[in-house]
Amino acid sequence: MVSVFAPVFRLSRPGISSMIQLSARVHRVPQSRLATFAIALPLYRVFDYAVDGADELKPGARYRVPFANGARIGILLEPVESSSLDPSRIKAVLEKLDDGPVIDAHMLELSRWLAEYYLQPLGEVVFQCLPGYLRGARAHQPTRVKRYFLVDPDTERIDALEKRSPRQFELCRALLQNPAGLTAAGLKQVNPNWHGVVRALMERQLVRWDWLQADTPELPRRTDRPTPSTEQAGILNELESRMEGFAVHLLDGITGSGKTEIYLRLIEQKLALGRQVIYLVPEIGLTNQLVERVERRFGACFVTSHSGLTELQRYRAWDRFRRGEVSILLGTRSSLFSQADRLGLIIIDEEHDHSYRQEDGVRYHARDVAIKRAQMLDIPILLGSATPSLESINNCARDTYYRYCLDQRPTRFPPPAMQLVDTGDSKLTFGISARIFAAIDIHLERHGQVLLYLNRRGFAPVVMCHECAWQALCPQCDARLTLHQSVQSLQCHHCGYCSGVPRCCPQCGHDEVRHYGIGTEQLEHGLAARYPQFPVLRIDRDAAGSREALRSRFEQLQSGDPCILIGTQMIAKGHDYPAITLSVILDADQALFSASYRASERLAQTLFQVSGRAGRGDREGESLVQTRFPSHPLLQALMRDDYRGIAERLLQERRDLGFPPFARVVMFRADALELDLALQKLEQIKTLLQAAERFTGISCIGPMPALMTRRIGRYRAQLCLLSADYQALRAVLHDAMPQIQELPSGSRVNWTIDVDAHDL
Ligand code: ADP
Ligand code: ZN
Ligand code: ZN
Numbered sequence: 001m002v003s004v005f006a007p008v009f010r011l012s013r014p015g016i017s018s019m020i021q022l023s024a025r026v027h028r029v030p031q032s033r034l035a036t037f038a039i040a041l042p043l044y045r046v047f048d049y050a051v052d053g054a055d056e057l058k059p060g061a062r063y064r065v066p067f068a069n070g071a072r073i074g075i076l077l078e079p080v081e082s083s084s085l086d087p088s089r090i091k092a093v094l095e096k097l098d099d100g101p102v103i104d105a106h107m108l109e110l111s112r113w114l115a116e117y118y119l120q121p122l123g124e125v126v127f128q129c130l131p132g133y134l135r136g137a138r139a140h141q142p143t144r145v146k147r148y149f150l151v152d153p154d155t156e157r158i159d160a161l162e163k164r165s166p167r168q169f170e171l172c173r174a175l176l177q178n179p180a181g182l183t184a185a186g187l188k189q190v191n192p193n194w195h196g197v198v199r200a201l202m203e204r205q206l207v208r209w210d211w212l213q214a215d216t217p218e219l220p221r222r223t224d225r226p227t228p229s230t231e232q233a234g235i236l237n238e239l240e241s242r243m244e245g246f247a248v249h250l251l252d253g254i255t256g257s258g259k260t261e262i263y264l265r266l267i268e269q270k271l272a273l274g275r276q277v278i279y280l281v282p283e284i285g286l287t288n289q290l291v292e293r294v295e296r297r298f299g300a301c302f303v304t305s306h307s308g309l310t311e312l313q314r315y316r317a318w319d320r321f322r323r324g325e326v327s328i329l330l331g332t333r334s335s336l337f338s339q340a341d342r343l344g345l346i347i348i349d350e351e352h353d354h355s356y357r358q359e360d361g362v363r364y365h366a367r368d369v370a371i372k373r374a375q376m377l378d379i380p381i382l383l384g385s386a387t388p389s390l391e392s393i394n395n396c397a398r399d400t401y402y403r404y405c406l407d408q409r410p411t412r413f414p415p416p417a418m419q420l421v422d423t424g425d426s427k428l429t430f431g432i433s434a435r436i437f438a439a440i441d442i443h444l445e446r447h448g449q450v451l452l453y454l455n456r457r458g459f460a461p462v463v464m465c466h467e468c469a470w471q472a473l474c475p476q477c478d479a480r481l482t483l484h485q486s487v488q489s490l491q492c493h494h495c496g497y498c499s500g501v502p503r504c505c506p507q508c509g510h511d512e513v514r515h516y517g518i519g520t521e522q523l524e525h526g527l528a529a530r531y532p533q534f535p536v537l538r539i540d541r542d543a544a545g546s547r548e549a550l551r552s553r554f555e556q557l558q559s560g561d562p563c564i565l566i567g568t569q570m571i572a573k574g575h576d577y578p579a580i581t582l583s584v585i586l587d588a589d590q591a592l593f594s595a596s597y598r599a600s601e602r603l604a605q606t607l608f609q610v611s612g613r614a615g616r617g618d619r620e621g622e623s624l625v626q627t628r629f630p631s632h633p634l635l636q637a638l639m640r641d642d643y644r645g646i647a648e649r650l651l652q653e654r655r656d657l658g659f660p661p662f663a664r665v666v667m668f669r670a671d672a673l674e675l676d677l678a679l680q681k682l683e684q685i686k687t688l689l690q691a692a693e694r695f696t697g698i699s700c701i702g703p704m705p706a707l708m709t710r711r712i713g714r715y716r717a718q719l720c721l722l723s724a725d726y727q728a729l730r731a732v733l734h735d736a737m738p739q740i741q742e743l744p745s746g747s748r749v750n751w752t753i754d755v756d757a758h759d760l
Contacts, residue, residue: 032092033057034083037065037074038111040127040135044741047074048083050092060101060108063093064137073137075103075126102134104339110373117372118755119737120362128362129337133315141316147181148198148209157206167197172206181210217300217326219271225297226410228265232258235404236265239382242402243269243345246375250351250392251384252644253406255415255612256576259384260290262406263347264297266382271301271327275344279330280366282353283307288551289558289576294330302328305335333358333366336373344379346370351383351392352605354758363754386612387605387643390651391661397651411578415612416621418585418638422630430526431518436584436626437530444534444562448581448619451565452523453572453610455587457540458482459522460515463490465505472502472513476713483515484542485522495712523566523586531564539567572609578617583610585625592632595707596759597659600634601650608643660756664726666733667757668719669706672749675715679703681749682719685740689721692735698723701760720760 032050035057039047049065051057057079065074071094083090103111107129115122127135134140150158153176161169174190175182187194201207228236239249243266253259267277281290283306294302303317303326321329322339329338333356336346348356348367356366367383374381383392383401396403408414423433431454443450460483463472472481474492481490483501490499504511524538537553556563560579565571591603607625615621627635637646655662668685670678682703689695699722706716723729 033079034081034090035079036077037063037093038077038123038126039065039067039072039074041123042121043123044121044737046077046122048080048085048090049074050090051076052092055096058098058101059105060103061099062097062102062134062137064095064097065093066091073097073135077108077122077126097137097139102140103129106376107337107339110337110369110376113372113376114362114364114369118362118364119733119753120364124362128334131315131318132311140319141312145183146209146211147183148175148187148207149179149181150175151205151208153179165200167191168201168204168206171197171201175207219301220297220299225264226258226261228261229258229408229410231406231408232262232410235406236262238402238404239266240269243380245380246378247380248371248374248395248401249380249382250388250396250401250403251382251406252388252393252396252403253384253386254409254643255386255609256409256411256616257386257406258410259386259406260293260349260576261410263349263382263384264294266345266347267298267328270344271298273344274342276321276324276327276340276342277329277345277347278335278338278340278343278370279328279347279349280335280356280370281330281332281349282355283332288554291330294328298328301326302330305329305331305338307332336366336370343377346374346379346381348381348383349385351385352387352389353385354602357758363752365756368756387608388647390601390647390654393644393647394651394661409616411616412618413615413620415608416583416615416623418607418611418623418625420630420635420639421624421626423626423628430522431586432523432526433626436624439582439584439622439624440531440564443582443622444531444564446581446619447562447579449557449560449563449565449577449579451567451571451580451583451610451613452527453567453583453585453587453606454518454520454523455568455590455606456482456517456519457493457521457542457568458491458519459485459525460517460519462516463501463513464516465508465510465513467510468505468508470505470507476710478708478710482519485525494708518586520566520568527564527566535561535563537563537565539565539571541568541570569606571613572606575613576616577613580614580616581619581621583612583614583621583623585610585623588625588627588635589629592627592629592634597654597657598758600653601647603634604638604643604646604650607638658722658724659760663722663724664729665757665760666721666729667754667759668721668751669716669754670703670718670749670751671711671714671716673714675705675709675717677749678715678717679705681743681751682717684743685736685751686719688736688739688743689732692732694728694731694735697725697728698732707759720757722760 032053034048035051036046037049057076059076059078061076063074063076064071103126111126111129112122114120115125150172158169158172158176161172171187171190171194178186187198191197198207242249251259251262263279267279270277291304303320305314305317317329318338320326324341329335348370351367358364371381392401395401421433421435426433440450462480463483464470472490474481474495474497476497477492477494479492479494481492484491488501490501491497502513505513520538520540524536528536535556537556539550539553543549557565557577585607588603588607591599611623614623625635629635637649654660668682670681672678686700686703701720701722703717703719706718709715721729
């Protein structure tokens with residue numbers, strides 16, 4: 001949200017941290033020393049343990065500590081003089097797991113800020129800063145790699161090999177030229193099948209291996225990169241003069257305007273100064289295309305981290321970056337918590353993207369936490385987007401961010417203007433109107449690639465009996481089941497519930513059950529039958545099962561041959577496929593009547609992002625939006641105006657309504673097996689909040705059932721606080737949170753708090 005600035009500068013020390021240190025410390029324990037520990041529990045408190053007097057107390061180190069009847073992992077937060085607990089009740093730690101801290105002082109400070117600002121339990125926050133691999137008791141992995149050497153650089157024995165075994169000779173020659181030894185990667189360059197050859201050489205006792213510290217890769221010397229356009233050069237100039245010290249920079253550039261090119265240039269400069277860079281992208285942004293681009297530029301000097309990797313792989317990326325072995329970390333949301341001694345820049349691409357918000361477990365917004373981190377480290381942070389969030393645009397208007405606009409594509413054509421296709425009463429064929437088919441025909445004929453955006457996976461979203469109106473509903477959620485025909489099942493997209501497809505109506509026995517509506521799977525079937533001569537590629541969560549499958553589809557796009565691409569929001573962002581000439585948005589209408597106050601912003605972002613995938617190469621693009629409501633004001637505005645103009649209008653609407661970013665939202669949520677229990681809990685919370693001394697100027701909406709009330713068998717309710725006076729809101733929370741946390745919890749109701757929640 002607007003957030004970080006206001007709170008950052010004003011959050012005074014006696015903030016929520018005083019709640020975390022439960023109460024005054026009184027008893028002294030002289031023999032061994034005391035320290036507070038964070039434990040990964042949803043509790044708003046830390047724990048005191050005694051540590052053997054001889055040990056140095058290092059904040060950020062992991063210990064095994066006794067807890068209830070078992071043991072837990074605790075992270076030492078700080079040594080303390082005394083504890084509020086009776087000395088006889090203070091237990092000693094069981095075992096020290098790390099010699100040094102696994103979490104550095106800066107990351108501990110950031111955790112404390114996050115816990116305080118987002119009102120999340122410190123223990124959970126601290127643990128989530130660690131890679132999953134280290135959240136238990138596992139030790140660091142050795143950082144060594146095997147290196148192979150000549151046992152004896154005796155050239156005679158080597159020369160003797162030349163005739164008999166030329167491949168062994170060749171490897172020995174390479175080792176002779178590299179007295180420091182070669183790693184597997186080095187040997188592979190000499191001979192891709194080096195394993196057998198080295199084994200033979202070891203048997204002859206010509207070669208041996210040893211563990212050595214891993215290399216720090218070197219930057220490639222020569223790279224081919226485009227010369228910046230005049231527009232890019234101007235922005236680079238300005239940015240370069242502001243690359244020291246903290247500031248937030250917003251690169252607001254239309255799709256395909258060369259933002260990534262600017263990121264890469266800035267990274268180059270930071271690396272030349274010996275600094276490290278964190279480069280965050282939305283989950284799906286991390287396809288081969290970007291990774292290859294970064295690799296071409298920076299060789300092996302970077303690591304990636306995303307949810308497609310194993311825990312161990314993510315740990316290794318984290319560890320190599322932390323030890324400074326690599327200078328760039330290219331990753332998704334949680335990569336933000338990677339530690340580095342020489343961090344010099346944070347980049348957040350597609351800063352408006354929803355995936356930067358973590359919606360379960362610890363709730364935070366990665367963009368906002370990143371801004372705080374940059375501020376703490378006094379380094380610049382660069383946000384980039386073709387469709388910046390209203391929060392960021394508002395921060396530019398308030399002069400808290402620098403803004404740089406890129407209005408041209410360095411390639412030949414500007415992004416296509418969107419055109420509305422009114423479906424009116426016309427007959428649709430698997431959801432597509434004749435006008436759209438005509439456009440698809442033309443673009444394929446001209447060897448263009450066609451992109452169809454439909455944000456609904458599966459075959460059909462509604463399955464019902466037209467005799468008795470029975471509908472296939474999820475037994476655990478207030479949601480319909482979607483038909484997935486390829487796997488012959490009905491699936492709930494909220495909880496993963498899955499069942500077979502009934503042959504006759506389970507309610508009245510009628511022998512036909514019908515499906516309605518169109519999902520991406522059906523679109524794929526229909527288009528494949530209609531265009532048998534062209535490949536039809538579907539990219540959604542079902543089709544993208546494996547990263548490999550996804551990769552092969554993207555490779556096909558890269559080839560530039562004509563094809564049809566169908567996708568959900570996974571294709572809306574970040575891709576640069578120059579052969580796409582037509583982009584079609586099939587289901588804008590859903591969002592036009594959404595209850596969320598953010599729906600218009602999101603729809604505008606999606607439409608500009610999707611239409612901006614077309615016409616990036618040397619052929620002009622076309623963009624069509626199919627709708628039944630062509631006179632809807634938002635769609636009309638999209639035809640006339642660019643994103644910036646629309647964002648200004650949406651911002652004005654928010655101002656008039658008193659919604660974020662002109663107000664702050666804090667949401668309490670509760671869930672239980674009965675709706676009443678959830679509502680009661682929120683009623684108690686509301687009473688405590690309203691009893692707070694400074695409760696003025698705050699609207700309390702609820703408690704009321706959540707939009708989708710039942711999910712995975714639990715009933716959900718919400719209580720929303722909305723206020724234009726952030727200080728008042730903060731003060732009330734500060735007063736009431738300790739008591740809210742003390743409410744008898746019981747296992748029957750879960751509750752959470754979401755600061756800067758995105759929905760009302
Ligand atoms: P964005 O990140 O804004 O979507 P990119 O940096 O991916 O834009 O650039 C879009 C396309 O234009 C890419 O294919 C890129 O290689 C190319 N490009 C970027 N800058 C230049 C330039 N200065 N000269 C030529 N091509 C460029
Ligand atoms: Zn029926
Ligand atoms: Zn469900």
